[in-house]
Amino acid sequence: MHLTLRQLQCFSAVARNRSFTRAAEELHLTQPAVSMQVRQLEQQAGLPLTEQFGKQLHLTEAGEEVYRYARSILGEVEEMGSVLDRLKGISGGRLRIAAISSANYFAPRLLGTFHERFPDVGVSMNVTNQKAVLELLLDNEVDMAIMGQPPRDSHVEAIPFMENPLIIVAPPGHRLAKRKRIQLKELEKEVFLVRETGSGTRGAMERFFRDNKLKLTTGMGMGSLSSIKQGVQANLGLGLLPRDAVLVELQLGHLVELRVRGLPIRRHWYVVLHRGKRLSLAAEEFKSLLVGEAVELLRGQA
Amino acid sequence: MHLTLRQLQCFSAVARNRSFTRAAEELHLTQPAVSMQVRQLEQQAGLPLTEQFGKQLHLTEAGEEVYRYARSILGEVEEMGSVLDRLKGISGGRLRIAAISSANYFAPRLLGTFHERFPDVGVSMNVTNQKAVLELLLDNEVDMAIMGQPPRDSHVEAIPFMENPLIIVAPPGHRLAKRKRIQLKELEKEVFLVRETGSGTRGAMERFFRDNKLKLTTGMGMGSLSSIKQGVQANLGLGLLPRDAVLVELQLGHLVELRVRGLPIRRHWYVVLHRGKRLSLAAEEFKSLLVGEAVELLRGQA
DNA sequence: CAGATGCATAAGAATAAATTATCGCAAGCT
């Protein structure tokens, strides 16, 4: 196939103007150029497309068909152009985020403000565990990820944008609840409720105990942060949790934060990018919302 | 805009194969050629369309859009190709005929056989008067015309294909009805019913009387052939009509043909073409049906 | 770390597309 858009364009102009010369003017070309294009199109088609009686130019039956298709095709080309133009702005873009589950405690609010600012951007957020989030990112099914613990993968670039302090919580009646300056050693006597292996908070917890040469006693593994909260309130043990995740419970007095020396564990939330990926304008905008304003925005709302 | 179909083609292959190299194989091109086309398309679009992480090639959001349009556009191109292919055969073509009204007595039967042979060809027949038929032909709104009297117009080519004898008919009880060898002179005493001026049969009639130096007495002008037949049967006068138009009435004995010396007037039916028009296959086929078989076909049926 | 794979880049050859200049034909004019 050696059909070209220019052939269709020229023929379309000729058909519309019923004249090669005027078509050429319209296209800012010379008349022979148009003639050549149309002739090539006729060769392509294998049929004459125009016929002339004296000065009057008519389309043959085949010409009418080709004209119909030419208009339709050129119309689609134009439509594509305007779709691309919209994509060049943020408007109408798409933002696909993956977040680790504990981000659920603040990410929706940030997406909310983003949506207020750019209502035309279609936002989707996929909340799962660490491993799945990373896969989504590497498979390019997501523009960026929000994680509490950046992987060491060299394909990936992590930018911290907010603190993510881990604290130890206890039920209000716990023997350490009212104590100040609890020593780390005292924690060895306690049982901790933990997430399943592979969770970010669990990893941070183990590292913390290891680094401080403490022995960690873990209770049952819990499926989610909220089940740990429930467990702590039910006196099954202590929990090491992101402070953001238990803000409400602390304010209501359902849980208390233990004032252990060396705590809270300083961690951060990271926005994680697939290195080399060119962000859409929408994604770029959301990234700077995270990096530049997340702290402020959440303080204002919480 | 300088978008080309080849760009879309290459990009489409790349998107489908998720690989430049394999796309190049599919298109029987070298890999750099494909890369160049895609890069040009990207420049056109003003946005990156693909992105790679290591070996994995993905489409950007804009790329997905362009891919969608590319498939649609290329699909239309293919569809156009097959429509043209059909037009190259007779099948699916179009046949537009204009005929002078008296052709109504045989033309429908010929179109009928044509339709039997080429059921896929859309046939339209426009029956009007001489002048309108010629206009339709010259305005190229019709592939060919059937007329009883070819115009002298040099833009037009007329081919006789069938005899069109004009006869004089009378009611069965007419004083000349049983006579043999009626002399022309005797017709001067008769009144003739005629069509409006401009009609082919009327023109032929006047010429015939003039050529034979006869005085013609005309009765009222009638709107159509059938009204003349009615008038003759009602004893309002004689009629000079194509024999084909009164075959039925002659057989039923409602009218009789006068056996005047020098009659019938020998005329022909002509298929008239716009000189220089390239006939479609369908039109060509119908023309040879007329020129080659019309007489035979009509004898068989009548 | 070597080999293989896959895309990018650069320079040259082959094609295609414009332009200018000119011809030919049919209409319209006087």
Add this chain to the structure above:
DNA sequence: AGCTTGCGATAATTTATTCTTATGCATCTG
């Protein structure tokens, strides 16, 4: 008629585009 004009076809040349070959650079694989 014969002249002029408008419109498209054609030819030769210049200019752009589109390929190819050859090579480089990065990433994945064994």
